[in-house]
Amino acid sequence: xxxxxxxxTTSPLQPETPAYLAxxxxxxxxxxxxxxxxxxALVAVTRNTFLFDLGKVAWLFSGxxxxxxxxxxxxxxxxxxxxAIYAYEGVQVVVLSIILHRLxxxxxxxxxxxxxxxxxxxxMLRSDSSVFATANLCGACYAVMAWVEHEALRDVGVETQxxxxxxxxxxxxxxxxxxxANRYGYQLRNLAWHLQAKVAERTAELSAVNAELAAKxxxxxxxxxxxxxxxxxVTHDLKSPLSAILLIADLLLQREGTGxxxxxxxxxxxxxxxxxxxxxxxxxxxxxxxxxxxxxxPAWVELGALVERALExxxxxxxxKRVRVEIGPLPRVWGQARKLGHVVSNLxxxxxxxxxxxxxxxxxxxxxxxxxxxxxxxxNGIGIPPAYHRGIFELFGRVPGxxxxxxxxxxxxxxxxxxxxxxxxxxxxGSVAVESAPGAGSCFTVRLPAGGGx
Amino acid sequence: MAEAVPVLVVDDNQGFLRAARxxxxxxxxxxxxxxxxxxxxxxxRRAPFTDAPRPAFIVLDFHLPDMDAPAVLQRLGADPxxxxxxxxxxxxxxxxxxxxxxxxxxxxxxxxKPSRVHALREAIVAxxxxxxxxxxxxxxxx
Numbered sequence: 001x002x003x004x005x006x007x008x009t010t011s012p013l014q015p016e017t018p019a020y021l022a023x024x025x026x027x028x029x030x031x032x033x034x035x036x037x038x039x040x041a042l043v044a045v046t047r048n049t050f051l052f053d054l055g056k057v058a059w060l061f062s063g064x065x066x067x068x069x070x071x072x073x074x075x076x077x078x079x080x081x082x083x084a085i086y087a088y089e090g091v092q093v094v095v096l097s098i099i100l101h102r103l104x105x106x107x108x109x110x111x112x113x114x115x116x117x118x119x120x121x122x123x124m125l126r127s128d129s130s131v132f133a134t135a136n137l138c139g140a141c142y143a144v145m146a147w148v149e150h151e152a153l154r155d156v157g158v159e160t161q162x163x164x165x166x167x168x169x170x171x172x173x174x175x176x177x178x179x180x181a182n183r184y185g186y187q188l189r190n191l192a193w194h195l196q197a198k199v200a201e202r203t204a205e206l207s208a209v210n211a212e213l214a215a216k217x218x219x220x221x222x223x224x225x226x227x228x229x230x231x232x233x234v235t236h237d238l239k240s241p242l243s244a245i246l247l248i249a250d251l252l253l254q255r256e257g258t259g260x261x262x263x264x265x266x267x268x269x270x271x272x273x274x275x276x277x278x279x280x281x282x283x284x285x286x287x288x289x290x291x292x293x294x295x296x297x298p299a300w301v302e303l304g305a306l307v308e309r310a311l312e313x314x315x316x317x318x319x320x321k322r323v324r325v326e327i328g329p330l331p332r333v334w335g336q337a338r339k340l341g342h343v344v345s346n347l348x349x350x351x352x353x354x355x356x357x358x359x360x361x362x363x364x365x366x367x368x369x370x371x372x373x374x375x376x377x378x379x380n381g382i383g384i385p386p387a388y389h390r391g392i393f394e395l396f397g398r399v400p401g402x403x404x405x406x407x408x409x410x411x412x413x414x415x416x417x418x419x420x421x422x423x424x425x426x427x428x429x430g431s432v433a434v435e436s437a438p439g440a441g442s443c444f445t446v447r448l449p450a451g452g453g454x
Numbered sequence: 455m456a457e458a459v460p461v462l463v464v465d466d467n468q469g470f471l472r473a474a475r476x477x478x479x480x481x482x483x484x485x486x487x488x489x490x491x492x493x494x495x496x497x498x499r500r501a502p503f504t505d506a507p508r509p510a511f512i513v514l515d516f517h518l519p520d521m522d523a524p525a526v527l528q529r530l531g532a533d534p535x536x537x538x539x540x541x542x543x544x545x546x547x548x549x550x551x552x553x554x555x556x557x558x559x560x561x562x563x564x565x566x567k568p569s570r571v572h573a574l575r576e577a578i579v580a581x582x583x584x585x586x587x588x589x590x591x592x593x594x595x596x
Binding site: 064066232235236239240241244246247248250251254255276279283286290424 | 464467468469470472473476478517546547549567569570572573
């Protein structure tokens with residue numbers, strides 16, 4: 001109850017606009033017509049029991065019903081005019097009284113009940129003094145009827161004093177009825193109005209939230225574009241001078257290299273090597289950005305086909321080192337083919353890179369369990385010390401050169417490859433893990449949701 | 455080679471121009487400019503390039519200070535004579551959008567700038583052999 005009261009006191013009342021009054025008048029007159037129709041039907045059905053003379057009231061009933069229908073059709077023209085409502089209710093009450101009088105056999109109790117309807121009906125039109133006007137008009141009609149039937153009433157034993165008391169009770173009852181009709185009708189209507197207002201408010205809130213979400217999505221898109229142009233610029237501005245340094249150092253090395261002392265030549269070679277490594281890092285960083293930011297529609301991806309394709313690209317290296325590759329049956333997965341292809345070629349590329357020549361063995365195995373599929377790439381290469389198992393998946397994370405020599409030589413790399421793998425796998429709501437120990441080979445396992453995750 | 459084939463290299467990176475010149479000098483008559491406006495002036499033989507030769511092909515950097523490669527290519531495309539000159543667009547990164555834009559604007563080839571002298575020479579010579587040596591424009595632009 002408390003929130004309702006609070007709502008009523010804090011929220012504005014429904015404004016009585018002409019359109020609103022017209023809609024109330026329209027429903028009130030239609031209900032009036034229906035009520036009169038029902039009343040007439042009741043009289044018709046019971047005419048033999050109560051000896052009603054239907055002919056005396058039929059045209060009054062139809063006239064009053066017609067009046068209600070005409071008023072319903074023209075509600076917008078008169079509903080805002082208070083006197084029209086008084087006049088309408090007056091006509092209604094008077095005609096109703098005449099109908100009751102003509103039906104004969106006046107029963108004061110029934111009469112009072114009958115008058116209750118116009119009072120409630122009056123409230124339907126407009127909740128204010130017009131309801132009391134209707135109630136007192138009904139009271140007056142009741143008094144007139146009592147006076148008209150004065151003799152008949154006395155015949156059945158109702159004395160004049162009792163008749164006056166009846167009229168007084170009628171006035172009192174009808175006014176009380178008007179009071180309650182006014183109050184509860186008003187409350188009911190306001191409750192409905194507040195409910196409507198609340199719905200409108202919530203709808204507005206929802207559309208505001210929607211608009212906010214759309215704005216956020218747009219902002220995110222803008223940020224993405226901004227990031228893209230930032231990476232683009234950095235790439236150009238960082239890579240340009242670096243590749244020029246490389247070109248000139250390389251030029252110098254080729255042209256003057258033979259004339260330089262061994263130390264000078266070594267320094268020059270060092271410059272080329274270091275600048276080259278940095279350039280590779282920028283290139284791979286770009287690759288990371290490009291691969292992970294590229295939109296791609298998901299589809300069913302055959303992991304076996306991805307492995308075949310990756311091995312095809314790696315064929316020269318595999319042939320050079322005489323690596324043996326074993327492929328088990330592989331599942332399919334719902335995901336982004338190009339990105340997953342990158343994952344596969346990266347893991348296979350690493351495996352080829354870190355096995356020793358002539359004795360390298362790589363096994364690619366797949367499996368499915370509990371709604372997820374897995375792909376593992378196992379090699380018998382140099383392995384990874386446990387201390388680096390976490391770091392290798394981070395950007396630029398690498399095992400230090402002296403701890404990873406293959407066939408007596410340090411293996412080149414920028415430490416971006418596995419970072420790309422991790423990002424792609426995680427974007428697919430999967431995970432990647434490594435099992436490895438120095439000298440015992442490595443096994444990288446990628447787990448992905450079988451039905452895709454996003 | 456009786457007379458050196460003229461080639462125009464457009465790049466704002468002087469280091470790259472220096473290297474390109476060193477790499478190509480023996481086989482080509484290398485001309486270099488550092489921005490799009492100068493490249494268009496050179497090709498249109500406007501001051502200060504009034505006696506510029508018509509290059510057999512152009513090596514064009516994607517990002518020039520005043521305009522990008524597709525903009526330069528569009529201006530070239532408007533002139534039927536200049537449109538026939540094969541253009542090799544080079545960029546620091548192989549962004550697919552850039553490659554597509556360059557090709558759509560009429561570039562014969564788009565590739566990442568090599569950062570070793572040997573690779574640079576090979577790339578340019580290969581382009582010359584494929585697109586420019588015959589002196590005619592191949593039917594497809596790819």
